[in-house]
Amino acid sequence: MRSQHISIQDIALRAGVSHSTVSRALHNSPLISAEVRERIQTLAREMGYVPNAIARSLQNQRTNTIGLVTTSISDPFFGDVVKGVEEIAGAANLSVVLSISHNDPTQEMGIIETFHQRRVDGIIIASSRMTTGDMKRLKDIRIPTVLINSQSDIFHDWLRRIEVDDQRGVQLAVEHLLALGHRAIGYLGSEGRPRSNRLRLRAYKESITQAGILPRDDWMIGPPDHEVAQEDDVVLGKTLLPRMLATEVTAIICYNDMVAVGALLACREHGIHIPEALSIIGFDDIAMADYMMPPLTTVHQPKVELGRIATQMLLDLLHSRPVENQLLSPTLKVRASTAAYSLDRVPDLD
């Protein structure tokens, strides 16, 4: 019976009315008599009518769709962000179309163009790496957009941002280590997200300096100069740790948990006991951090919340309510990868 798709026109024919009447009846319009409305609604059900969202979108100039751009989906950080987005979007009856930029600005922009063609109602971009030119283009496109932890330093009044306070996070980490008695503290950076890395590095230097310590240059280690797009922060941490060991740091702040995990693995290989011989502190507080041995002390980012609020901001934009940029505060999650500094901390190689 149900050959293919039933349209309101088909229903109209069978009901002996015009398709306008069917449309109104299905929308419970008060213009339609109760009797006719009832008849049409049951008829629609019987015929297996399913409204065509595409046709609706064309007419209403709204797709009830938001675009979500992410640099990666295997990264657990973004998994949580996506979860928060999906949660709020779903509750608002918005579909989420997801695309991965692989941390490449060109791909990112390509995705935006696709979203534009699809006429999504709004866009959320996580860890955007757009250039100034891209920004201009995005402005022309005129789609409400929210940036999560944007990696661009340029602020625009027509672009909403939500981010976690990188500076505050590192401050918390440094304070924690200082309180434990550490004086030689290193920073192990990444490059995939240049802005937050830069902010964290700067906060690191400032906090250390403020404590009366002069941060040595070799305490700050970034990825190798050859601009290799390191796929995996874990291998980065693992690779870079030996260089860190060459300095005399007693504690390391890592750009994020994945880097910290890599560092931890390297320590395991080198027989360095954490936290007795070296304190390690991460950033993000991904689920894995709690499962590591030892469990990772880390700066907690409210990841799901980040996605939720970003989506709520977008919803507000769509309803043209006033929206403020947000700066979320991280918190310190003390676990077991940090410990008090002690003098007899010669790594015991077993």
Added chain:
Amino acid sequence: MRSQHISIQDIALRAGVSHSTVSRALHNSPLISAEVRERIQTLAREMGYVPNAIARSLQNQRTNTIGLVTTSISDPFFGDVVKGVEEIAGAANLSVVLSISHNDPTQEMGIIETFHQRRVDGIIIASSRMTTGDMKRLKDIRIPTVLINSQSDIFHDWLRRIEVDDQRGVQLAVEHLLALGHRAIGYLGSEGRPRSNRLRLRAYKESITQAGILPRDDWMIGPPDHEVAQEDDVVLGKTLLPRMLATEVTAIICYNDMVAVGALLACREHGIHIPEALSIIGFDDIAMADYMMPPLTTVHQPKVELGRIATQMLLDLLHSRPVENQLLSPTLKVRASTAAYSLDRVPDLD
């Protein structure tokens, strides 16, 4: 200048031609003279024309969109699957709309209905828990669909499936443990994915029996009877491990890596050394498995590949090419959470 959206009609007006001509010119139709085509294309560029995918979809009866249903997105397993889907879909110029079912059949069906309204070209469902009734509905809907690791036992010729061979995976695990000298082997199950859990449990029993060992009832432990939708496999493993310890098993096969991680954490708390006192083996081979202490021996599922092939199957369906169901073979990844059985394995509680 660029007030809002430019349509081919607007271009037509400015070019002094009909919109049909514009449409054809933009599609490089041979019907249009080279001269006019060139003129219109540059004009379109100048005016900032962006084709309206919605209008196109309505006309072409194709949305170039596929729907992807997942039970969870924070679970790293699905992160990888999504990655594979996104990769192939993106390459084929298909957008992916992602929705989360939270492992709830009702929500899953709701998502399908939304996809139907949106007229997606195809659907991929991971770990589907559809009932027979849902299946009938899905059949009526007539959208090409591929199931990844479906949790339903019902096969249909109009539904394509791709799954990893659960039985083979468990066989590999059991053989490995037997070769290490273990005779008392336990199975720690989950319930979120009932079918694969059942298949794995059955394969466990068969493999053990075939080795001349009678699997004791208390070697097989599942989640508590009260039908609680356990959110987190890790806490499940952590909670259930003590019951396992009460039996005399020397090795445990876990439903998946998350459960194994939970078990590992519990062992840590109870001072049980892995693998000396107890061998633990997981399933999935998520990235985390390699970072654990000790690194987890596990049955590797080709997760990204699962997503890739599923999407390729869907593409083939969309081009009405013949498509066969797929059964992928898992492999064993031996790491350090399993070791030979030795008699002096009294757990040393430090």
Added chain:
DNA sequence: ATAGTTTATGCAAACGTGTGCATATTTTAT
């Protein structure tokens, strides 16, 4: 009874594209 009001329905345009068919123009062949 008539004018005015309310109620229920249909008409037609619009959203932006794609395309079969008719037609106007140019080119080729005789």
Added chain:
DNA sequence: ATAAAATATGCACACGTTTGCATAAACTAT
């Protein structure tokens, strides 16, 4: 020079909705 063929363009409909406006029918008030 004329007919036939090839080339380039426009018309009009289709895809499936929503909605302003016109209108027909029924009801109310004097």
